[in-house]
Amino acid sequence: MSKNIHIQIDINALRDFIKENPAYVFKGKKDYISLTLWANDGPDKFGNDYAVKPRLSKEMKDAGTKAPFVGNGKTQGEFNPNYAAKPAHSPIRNAAPKAAPKVELDEEVPF
Secondary structure: OOEEEEEEEOHHHHHHHHHHOHHHEEOOOOOEEOEEEEEOOOOOOOOOOEEEEEOOOHHHHHOOOOOOOOEEEEEEEEOOHHHHHOOOOOOOOOOOOOOOOOOOOOOOOOO
């Protein structure tokens, strides 16, 4: 079974990269930027297993440009699709689903 990866993004570093490189923002119904999750050789001194960096174009890579660090990630426990599907702020995140209430139908309703 796969693992969850908890990611933290440094909003200021990402904002600075976008200001300096506006061409990396893709326009559509919403604006977005492509990020790369790099696996570290081993956990760093803070226990992070991954680094998050903006995805660079081939031209930037060929020119020797280094992608700035904008976040990190840690491997968490086993992946649980029911856990991941609920919003983080949900107070019933790990609660078992409740059965729908039984509804009595009145057969004599004229419509």
